[in-house]
Amino acid sequence: xxxxxxSGSLGRHFGSIGIALNEHGTRLTxxxxxxxxxxxxxxxxxxxxxxxLCQALKVSDKLNITVESAIPEHVGLGSGTQMALxxxxxxxxxxxxxxxxxxxxxxxxxxxxxxxxxGTFEQGGLIVDGGRGAETITPPVLVRxxxxxxxxxxxxxxxxxxxxxxxxxxxxxxxxxxxPQQEAARLCYLLLMRGLPAIAENNISQFGDVITxxxxxxxxxxxxxxxxVFASANVAEAMHWLNQQGVVAMGQTSWGPxxxxxxxxxxxxxxxxxxxxxRFAGSDKLSFSIASARNSGSxxxxx
Numbered sequence: 001x002x003x004x005x006x007s008g009s010l011g012r013h014f015g016s017i018g019i020a021l022n023e024h025g026t027r028l029t030x031x032x033x034x035x036x037x038x039x040x041x042x043x044x045x046x047x048x049x050x051x052x053l054c055q056a057l058k059v060s061d062k063l064n065i066t067v068e069s070a071i072p073e074h075v076g077l078g079s080g081t082q083m084a085l086x087x088x089x090x091x092x093x094x095x096x097x098x099x100x101x102x103x104x105x106x107x108x109x110x111x112x113x114x115x116x117x118x119g120t121f122e123q124g125g126l127i128v129d130g131g132r133g134a135e136t137i138t139p140p141v142l143v144r145x146x147x148x149x150x151x152x153x154x155x156x157x158x159x160x161x162x163x164x165x166x167x168x169x170x171x172x173x174x175x176x177x178x179x180p181q182q183e184a185a186r187l188c189y190l191l192l193m194r195g196l197p198a199i200a201e202n203n204i205s206q207f208g209d210v211i212t213x214x215x216x217x218x219x220x221x222x223x224x225x226x227x228x229v230f231a232s233a234n235v236a237e238a239m240h241w242l243n244q245q246g247v248v249a250m251g252q253t254s255w256g257p258x259x260x261x262x263x264x265x266x267x268x269x270x271x272x273x274x275x276x277x278x279r280f281a282g283s284d285k286l287s288f289s290i291a292s293a294r295n296s297g298s299x300x301x302x303x
Contacts, residue, residue: 115139208248
């Protein structure tokens, strides 16, 4: 859901807020095998994670990995971190290595900016991380709250593109101007004294206002490298329409191109998504889905 301090004026960079979702997840099975086999969704990425982990942890890769489902890659939903932590946690359990999630994340170089993916894998719910300081290994979780069960999030996907990642993302951060310290302070104050109390008190309107303000500020800062406040013009159009229908917490997930917003209950979410699908039926690359918050961390089962 966005960064809160891109200025680093106090010695810490980034700091971010995000929420775990139920409907978009990575699920896989690891079992013993005579030779290495990796099949299923995002098999190439899973194979890369397996290679890196087995080399770092000094364990055999003679395993069968079946990826039953995977988060779509490079659309702003944290697919890389969740795949890396899922495979790492599976190997940790399979070989009884006794590692923590954060030790696995460090091996895989996850959390180099946002700590949301690590925090949601560990605990679920709404996470606020403290960004990176001079000695940070993985960004620490500062706040973890349950998200009200009734809330729903509408996601808007554009299959024509992917968000910035890899070297493009690194170069984008280098090319951006300095984020104003005063604006970073405003966002932090808004989040601490308005956004977080609102979610604790089940006030979606106030929470949504804070997220929208944060997203607008960060989106305008990123606009020169992603083509606008939203990376996809079609997603921007759909989000504008959703805003007119009264949704809250509008923004773009990470580098996008996925847009998101929130509503107070599933009935409203379903009605709006049905209307959106009719209204944007001519744009075959746009799709809409509904997600609920996941207020628990990852599930690891040993059979």
